[in-house]
Amino acid sequence: MRKVGVIGAGMTLFRRRLQETPKELCYEAARMALDSAGLGLADVDAVVSGSAPDAFDGVHMKGEYFLDGCGGYRKPYMRVFTGGGTGVFSTIAGWWHVASGLADVALVVNEEKMSSCQPHPQSVFAHIWDPILDRPLRPNLIWIFAMEMNRYMTVHKIRKEDIARVAVKNKRNAVAHPCAQLADPNITVDDVLNSEVMAWPVQRLDISPPSDGASAVVLASDAFIRRRRIKDRAWISGVGWCIDSTMWTDRDLVFPEYVARAAKMAYKMAKIQDPRREIDFSEPYDPFDYKELHHLEGLLLAKKGEAPKLTREGVTERDGDQPACPSGGLMGVGNPIAATMGIKVGELFWQLTGQAGKRQIPREVRTGVTQAWGDLMQYSCVVVMRA
């Protein structure tokens, strides 16, 4: 297995309605990532792209449509798609392109343009359900996440305030992110608790916004990194991914077993025995505030039911012992589904190479973990990176 490093990253603004076409968004992110790695398209052996439902952009086979924007023209080009999990999964796909020896340099580009979908991207989620068992009930995403959140709160006796603290932390962290859509330096727990109720217990400020955006990372083999004397690199030392049954109604929603399995796969590869001690910071997927807590537990960074306590005690703050979402996460920076790679894998790269600027964790960090979550509350992928 060849050693693979991330050597560049880039991302566009995350905004509700960007004027650029999907191709243009891909181009911008790819250009930034290549520039930051000091490479040109001629150095790239293979291109991987990630994007969530085609129906957002309204283009069938959208991976084919925007491939020239990604730099895939006349190159081996492949799109992977694991729902919301694509945000981290495409990096894993890029990893196997290089680790297998088929490519020395792989460019990974993720794009999402949710604003093309009228009247609201939520309508695409009407088509993610089992057509016989679920769809006739006319569920929407907020509905089922309300169920999951409720179950989590009920079983562990968690107060809503402790969940709202995640939204506050992340939206405040996002103030330092130049691409952020929903940063707020003055937000309080009360603001979250007083926001509009969408489907109890989910309130408006518990949810990340729909966004447009793109992000890209450049991966290279250790031989290439040495040959080019590339200084800013962070190594991918563990990858894992896992899917649970389609039948979400048959699962206990209180603990994401599929996250734990993906994490164990990645930790085994990275030779991590005690994640809480060996991992310095994390970028768990946080499309809803409670999901950060859920995922910290799934990543085995908190005991079951204890992630809210860590948040209350400030352990997961940027200057805490175990920072979570120092980027500002999806809650603060925005949620262009697959393009969140920039605040997940990208943030790990920037933190581990000391390039996170105002977001830099104030102590030295050597090991980080990131994770994304997707499909029907059933999919997770995990990447461990080291300085």
Add this chain to the structure above:
Amino acid sequence: MRVGIIGMGIAGFRPATPELSWKELMFEAASRAYADAGVDPRADVGSFVTCAEDYYEGFGIFDEFVPDQLGAVLRPTCTVSGDGLQGLATAFMQIQTGLVDVAVVEAHSKASDIRTFDGILEHGLDPIWTRPLGGHAFVAAGLEADAYLRGTRTVRKALDAVVRKNRGNARFNPHAAYPANLEPSHLDAAEERFRPLRTLDISSLADGCVVVVIASEPAARRLKASPIWIRGIGWASDSPTLETRDLVGAAYARLAADQAYRMAKLRAPARDVDVAEVDDRFSYKELQHLEAIGLAKTGEAGRRAIRGDFAQDGRLPVNASGGSLGCGNVLEATGLHRAAEIVCQLRGEAGRRQVDGAKVGIAQSWRFVPTATGAVAVLGASA
């Protein structure tokens, strides 16, 4: 590390499968593949790869609906928005990393569930530059066929030879939706659709599922399997814009073949390949692809097709399975189906369509209109 195909299963390949849901179709093909390979998906398989496109499936996120019927619950699983051969390449790379040693690739078509196929293809056109022109997506194929025939000085009659051969070959394939014994009069009577293409030049949709199990050499030995080796695999994309792609030479196929041949150390494919399965979802594509991947010289494929070189008993049997014209267009399963066909041939299990003494075979795929993306796999009975 050597990687080989140790099992495969095929289900469907009929114009419609009303008695099966897409899940049941997948279950059937997967069960056959696991039995063929002698593996238990819950214990022996390290990774599952599905090839699917949302619009074809009618879902927002098709990946959700994959695990249960494949035995992949709580296992590493992913979707590649690509052709089955790209899925095979993905599983191949995963094994090459050393992270997994047995992987499963699945691709299917439940085309009979699609009520608006033309509309879906139209949504694949560039929304700003091409879609507003209002043409059917097959116009892209008609234009390309015209450019190919003119650019290589190929006569239209060569397309008839392809159609007649492939529909005829399908008669000997139990997994074929459209076998036919076509007479020249049938071909002459075919209605013109997307000039120069006629109705019989266009493959018809079919339902089908293909599942393939691949393994590293040590794992194959442990499982006591006799693999068909993946000697080389490549994939590539040309420009997505109709106006700027290579309409005559199928650059995507040429580049994919270059990569696959380099990996397989195949220096003279035209000499060393015994059997080939190439994408023929439009009749001209078979000729164009044969030239692009170096199995025929540019401008000669048509003449050789008329001469019968590509017949089952010809110098280079092409699409002995019946191809997509004979078996049906199974969307993203097309490439994987062809790889499975080559496995059948190299194992000597192809029955009445067997090509005698086949040792090296090529499967080539294309992602259908409006794309310019394709893949090539070189398979060998020995490494």
